[in-house]
Amino acid sequence: MPKFKEYVPLSKFSHYKIGGPARFFFEAHREKEVAWAVGEAKRLKLPVFILAGGTNLLFCDSGFDGLVLRPALTAIKAKRGGIVEVGAGVPMSELLKFAVSRSLSGLEWAGGLPGTVGGAVRGNAGCFGGETKDVIASVRSFDTKTMKVIERTAKACAFGYRESIFKKKRGTEIVLSVTMQLAKGEKKAIAASINEKIAYRKAHHPLEYPNIGSIFKNIPLHAIHKKGSPAYKAAVMTGTLSLRGSRFSVKSDPFPVVFAAKFISESGLRGVSAGGAMISPKHTNFIVNVLRAGSRDVKDLIALAKDEVSRKFGVALEEEVQLV
């Protein structure tokens, strides 16, 4: 087996280009290398962090004092009846190209979704009305406690809004591969639908700067007004929420939510910066790295947004991204 690398800068693997060194780093290209690396980390009593595309993570400038393990499992296999078996390390963009090449439909919503299949499963990534769980038949994972492989049906993965059993297990289970159920479709229509989402993202997201997507989860409407109350019903029916002098759109995602970005802009934070980081004027739920930002700069803006939104609207913002 190959050895762990040492003192590897995590900024190289972070979509944000932020992060100090990993004391140890290992990229596993086969499932048995995942098991070997976890065994070695146990022997050396190292904490393990699983890194995939690095598109949803803020690494600390001081780095990670343990093993950063990257499951680079990149096989894709199409079977009969629209079944696709895909390794956790496959980038979503590659999976979408594969789906188009085989005229397989079901993943169009993920056009432009950065990151890997493993990351998408763990967070049940979703957008444009779709979620990762919609296409999942089963998931194989490696349990680092028992050192055994587990296979679960989609139901047993307990998917919820940006949730799954793998997220709840806090990194003690590593997704290895996923079986997806796709449907035969029209190649041109599938490609057009994917490209439409990519174009929307380019137009609305500040992709010109390093970023990690939406910093905060959108706010469930039921966190503001009790589900079924007259105010809740009125907001759903009109698609509009009035709160402390501001008006917010309500959308289904997949239940009624209010955009975190709107709370941030209504709190006067559009374009506010700290060090090299800035709350994007183009989309205020993005904090962009405009000038060699450090993790402290981003954390300061996260704290500022939470404080201001809570003070102005009495609403608690919750991070969608993970701070490591």
Ligand SMILES: Cc1cc2nc3c(=O)[nH]c(=O)nc-3n(C[C@H](O)[C@H](O)[C@H](O)COP(=O)(O)OP(=O)(O)OC[C@H]3O[C@@H](n4cnc5c(N)ncnc54)[C@H](O)[C@@H]3O)c2cc1C
């Ligand atoms: C521009 C931009 C737009 C985005 N838009 C969206 C969007 O519309 N909807 C959305 O939901 N997200 C969005 N995201 C967030 C992000 O792309 C997704 O959450 C993505 O699924 C994360 O995948 P990743 O491979 O980059 O995971 P990473 O960022 O590397 O890791 C994220 C978490 O998943 C864990 N993880 C990764 N792989 C595995 C594995 N194999 N087994 C167990 N745990 C694992 C990591 O330990 C970590 O806790 C966006 C991000 C960016 C930068």
